[in-house]
Amino acid sequence: MRKPNIAVLGATGVVGREIAKIIDELNVEYNEIKFLSSAKSAGSKYLFKGKEYIVEEAKSESFDNVNIVLASAGASTSKIFAPEIVKRGGVIVDNSSAFRMDEGVPLVIAGVNDEDLKQHKGIVANPNCSTSQLMLVLKPLHEKWGIKRLIVSTYQAVSGAGLKAINELRADTEARLKGEKFANECFKKPISFNVIPQIDVFTDNGYTKEEMKVVNETKKILHLPQDLPISCTAVRVPVFNGHSEAVDIEFEKSVTPDEVRNVLKTAYGVTVIDDPENYEYPTTRDADGVNPVFAGRIRRNLAFNNGISLWCVADNLRIGAALNTVRICQKLTKMQLF
Numbered sequence: 410m411r412k413p414n415i416a417v418l419g420a421t422g423v424v425g426r427e428i429a430k431i432i433d434e435l436n437v438e439y440n441e442i443k444f445l446s447s448a449k450s451a452g453s454k455y456l457f458k459g460k461e462y463i464v465e466e467a468k469s470e471s472f473d474n475v476n477i478v479l480a481s482a483g484a485s486t487s488k489i490f491a492p493e494i495v496k497r498g499g500v501i502v503d504n505s506s507a508f509r510m511d512e513g514v515p516l517v518i519a520g521v522n523d524e525d526l527k528q529h530k531g532i533v534a535n536p537n538c539s540t541s542q543l544m545l546v547l548k549p550l551h552e553k554w555g556i557k558r559l560i561v562s563t564y565q566a567v568s569g570a571g572l573k574a575i576n577e578l579r580a581d582t583e584a585r586l587k588g589e590k591f592a593n594e595c596f597k598k599p600i601s602f603n604v605i606p607q608i609d610v611f612t613d614n615g616y617t618k619e620e621m622k623v624v625n626e627t628k629k630i631l632h633l634p635q636d637l638p639i640s641c642t643a644v645r646v647p648v649f650n651g652h653s654e655a656v657d658i659e660f661e662k663s664v665t666p667d668e669v670r671n672v673l674k675t676a677y678g679v680t681v682i683d684d685p686e687n688y689e690y691p692t693t694r695d696a697d698g699v700n701p702v703f704a705g706r707i708r709r710n711l712a713f714n715n716g717i718s719l720w721c722v723a724d725n726l727r728i729g730a731a732l733n734t735v736r737i738c739q740k741l742t743k744m745q746l747f
């Protein structure tokens with residue numbers, strides 16, 4: 410089997426560092442690897458698998474002889490470099506929102522719609538973090554009972570907004586505890602001791618872009634009809650890492666909470682923690698730093714016919730970004746699609 414030459418683009422960012430960590434953890438097979446950033450971090454040392462690398466500034470020529478680029482350097486950077494990567498015969502697995510809804514660009518969650526990878530023309534998109542964890546839970550349920558309607562409410566950690574946002578939560582919290590003033594930059598409202606019902610900008614229909622990502626990406630990944638009703642409210646909470654979601658699903662067919670629990674117990678990438686009487690349900694801290702999407706609070710939904718409500722949490726930097734990126738890289742290698 411051919412092993413790829415890999416480049417990690419945005420290697421010095423929150424997601425990029427996690428990608429490098431997971432490449433090591435999963436013992437990903439590669440021929441050569443390099444780490445790329447903007448001019449700001451270029452030249453800095455990068456410790457990977459006990460070896461010291463020097464971070465290089467990303468330029469078009471950086472992608473000569475690179476087979477797979479794992480990119481998390483923002484949408485504008487991906488838009489600049491993707492054509493250069495494709496021109497050189499490489500594949501970019503992109504974490505940004507630049508290409509997710511483009512026709513002909515597979516939007517993939519490894520273990521959910523791997524077959525879509527076969528359609529790629531040099532660009533594979535990694536879904537938004539809140540969509541990603543949801544897909545691993547919904548796919549096996551949809552296969553069995555058919556989703557008819559879906560309502561999702563998210564409780565998203567600040568790490569989803571990058572390193573600056575993590576630092577802002579820490580600094581804002583410290584300032585507030587000391588009774589000092591703090592000027593927020595990343596968020597429109599103070600993030601410490603607060604809950605903010607806005608992630609990304611508002612669109613014409615009153616939903617935010619983040620909310621519409623969940624709606625549109627879910628339909629693309631699960632191959633759902635465009636008119637299937639999905640609604641989302643996305644909320645930022647003062648948690649460093651780990652997204653939580655309250656999910657209400659109406660199914661085509663009749664289903665019980667026990668049946669859902671049993672299907673999720675054997676589902677790829679999902680761990681069920683669900684014994685509320687003994688206070689057993691997943692919280693964000695359970696998910697921080699680990700790979701599964703945790704599901705719990707599985708119960709009959711009182712508002713829908715054939716309805717189920719559940720709670721799911723995951724490490725947004727892992728399944729919502731880096732882990733899925735690395736898993737896609739492994740699939741591309743296994744399927745020899747580079």
Ligand SMILES: NC(=O)c1ccc[n+]([C@@H]2O[C@H](COP(=O)([O-])OP(=O)(O)OC[C@H]3O[C@@H](n4cnc5c(N)ncnc54)[C@H](OP(=O)(O)O)[C@@H]3O)[C@@H](O)[C@H]2O)c1
Pocket residue numbers: 418419420421422423424425445446447448449450451467480481482483484486504505506536537538568569570571572573725726729730
């Ligand atoms: N955080 C999440 O949970 C999450 C989830 C899914 C997707 N994403 C997406 O992943 C991307 C990165 O997010 P992040 O949270 O890791 O951000 P971050 O911590 O701010 O890191 C950004 C990275 O991109 C590099 N970069 C910026 N401009 C560049 C340029 N012109 N050329 C080459 N490299 C450049 C930076 O290098 P320097 O060190 O030189 O500045 C840094 O390595 C974003 O598109 C984000 O939407 C994030």
